Amino acid sequence: MLKRAEKLAEVILRHSLKVKKGEKLTISASDFSSLELLEPLYEQAIKLGALVNLDIFTGNFNVGRADFGNFAKIFYKNASKAQLEDVSLYSLQTEWADKVVKIVSIHDKNFLKEIESNKLTVRQSSLRPVSDKMLQKPWCLTYYPTKALAENSEMTLDEFTDFYYDACNVDYTKMDAEILPLQILLDRGKRVEIKGDGIELSFSIKNRLSLGVDNGKHNIPDGECFIAPIEDSAEGFIEFELPQIYNGNEVEGIRLEFQKGKVIKYSSKSNSKFLKSIFESHEGNKRIGEFGIGMNKKITKYIKDILFDEKIYGTVHFALGMSYPYKRGGGKNQAPIHWDMIKDLRHKGSSIRVDGTLIFKDGKIMK
Structure with a gap:
C-alpha cells in the first residue's frame, strides 16, 4: 500500500x-x-x-x-x-x-x-x-x-x-461523474439565480461553458464546478458572513451590490480602507470573473485558505476581477486581481436556479 x-x-x-x-x-x-x-x-x-x-x-x-x-x-x-x-x-x-x-x-x-x-x-x-x-x-x-x-x-x-x-487523495474520476450533470446544466443555461440568507443575485451565463469535469487537473485538493458570468449581467446583492482574505488582508462583513455587472455599493465591518483600495485601483476589480460551486465532500470546515475553502461542499464562491483565459470556465474580464470570496449556502432556504430549474437546495446539489 x-x-x-x-x-x-x-x-x-x-x-x-x-x-x-x-x-x-x-x-x-x-x-x-x-x-x-x-x-x-x-x-x-x-x-x-x-x-x-x-x-x-x-x-x-x-x-x-x-x-x-x-x-x-x-x-x-x-x-x-x-x-x-x-x-x-x-x-x-x-x-x-x-x-x-x-x-x-x-x-x-x-x-x-x-x-x-x-x-x-x-x-x-x-x-x-x-x-x-x-x-x-x-x-x-x-x-x-x-x-x-x-x-x-x-x-x-x-x-x-x-x-x-x-x-x-480522493477519487477524482468518481467526483467527475458526480459533477458532470451540473456541468451540462450550466453549459446549456442562460441565467443563474441565487437566493438565501444574505444573497439575492442573478447573472447571465449565456454561451459560456463551465468547468467541472477534469477535477484534480489543476488544483489539489479539487472539487468545484465554475463558470464566468457575462461581465455586465450581475444584478442584486451578496453579504459574506465569513471573513474574506486577499494578500494577507482580512475583511469581515463584506456587502456588495451589483448593477449591470458592476459593484455600485460596497461596505464592510472591518478593513474598509483595503476594500476601497481594491475597487478604486482598477475598474475590472468591480466585476465578477468567476462563479463556482464547491463539490468536495471531504472539505467541510472554513479554514481561511482559498485552495480548500472554495471546494467546501454546499458553498459557492465569487471571484472579483480577472477571468481565467480558458474556453471552459473562462471569460473576458481583465483585472490585476482574482479575489475569491466564499458564500456559505449550507442553510435552509438557500437555492440556485438555472433558467428556473432548481439545481441546488439547502446546501445540496439536486439529483
Missing part, C-alpha cells in the same frame, strides 16, 4: 499532469519544508522518464501565495519599480517547461500586510502575461501542510496534515 505522500505524488503526475517520458517538467517548491512530498514527486517523475527542473524559491505567479521563508517580504519591502517589473526568469522557466507542478508552503499568512498595495499591483500586473502563458500549459498546484496553516485552521499540525491528505 502506497504511503499517503507517495499516493499524492502519483495522483499529481499520473492523473493531474499525465507526465510522459521525455517531457520537460518543472517541479516548483516554495522551500524545502515540503520534502515529504517533494522527494516522491521527484523520484516518480524521474522514473517516468521526464526531464525535471527542480525549482526551489522562485516559481510563483501569485504575489500573496507564498512567503518563501521571508524572502518575499524582503523583496517587496525593498524592491524598486524596475525590480518589481522584471519577470525575465519566470518567462524563461515558462518557455522551457511542458508541464508544471507547484508546491506552496506558507509559514506566515500575513507576510504582505505591511507592504504597499501599489507595489503588489505592479508586480502582479508584470507577472500576468507570464501567468497567462503558463495557464495554457498543463499545470497543477497544491499547498503543503505547515504550522502556520494548521494554526490558521485552528488545528494541530498532525490534524491539519490528516485533513490535507484526506481532501487531496
Whole structure:
C-alpha cells in the first residue's frame, strides 16, 4: 500500500499532469519544508522518464501565495519599480517547461500586510502575461501542510496534515461523474439565480461553458464546478458572513451590490480602507470573473485558505476581477486581481436556479 505522500505524488503526475517520458517538467517548491512530498514527486517523475527542473524559491505567479521563508517580504519591502517589473526568469522557466507542478508552503499568512498595495499591483500586473502563458500549459498546484496553516485552521499540525491528505487523495474520476450533470446544466443555461440568507443575485451565463469535469487537473485538493458570468449581467446583492482574505488582508462583513455587472455599493465591518483600495485601483476589480460551486465532500470546515475553502461542499464562491483565459470556465474580464470570496449556502432556504430549474437546495446539489 502506497504511503499517503507517495499516493499524492502519483495522483499529481499520473492523473493531474499525465507526465510522459521525455517531457520537460518543472517541479516548483516554495522551500524545502515540503520534502515529504517533494522527494516522491521527484523520484516518480524521474522514473517516468521526464526531464525535471527542480525549482526551489522562485516559481510563483501569485504575489500573496507564498512567503518563501521571508524572502518575499524582503523583496517587496525593498524592491524598486524596475525590480518589481522584471519577470525575465519566470518567462524563461515558462518557455522551457511542458508541464508544471507547484508546491506552496506558507509559514506566515500575513507576510504582505505591511507592504504597499501599489507595489503588489505592479508586480502582479508584470507577472500576468507570464501567468497567462503558463495557464495554457498543463499545470497543477497544491499547498503543503505547515504550522502556520494548521494554526490558521485552528488545528494541530498532525490534524491539519490528516485533513490535507484526506481532501487531496480522493477519487477524482468518481467526483467527475458526480459533477458532470451540473456541468451540462450550466453549459446549456442562460441565467443563474441565487437566493438565501444574505444573497439575492442573478447573472447571465449565456454561451459560456463551465468547468467541472477534469477535477484534480489543476488544483489539489479539487472539487468545484465554475463558470464566468457575462461581465455586465450581475444584478442584486451578496453579504459574506465569513471573513474574506486577499494578500494577507482580512475583511469581515463584506456587502456588495451589483448593477449591470458592476459593484455600485460596497461596505464592510472591518478593513474598509483595503476594500476601497481594491475597487478604486482598477475598474475590472468591480466585476465578477468567476462563479463556482464547491463539490468536495471531504472539505467541510472554513479554514481561511482559498485552495480548500472554495471546494467546501454546499458553498459557492465569487471571484472579483480577472477571468481565467480558458474556453471552459473562462471569460473576458481583465483585472490585476482574482479575489475569491466564499458564500456559505449550507442553510435552509438557500437555492440556485438555472433558467428556473432548481439545481441546488439547502446546501445540496439536486439529483
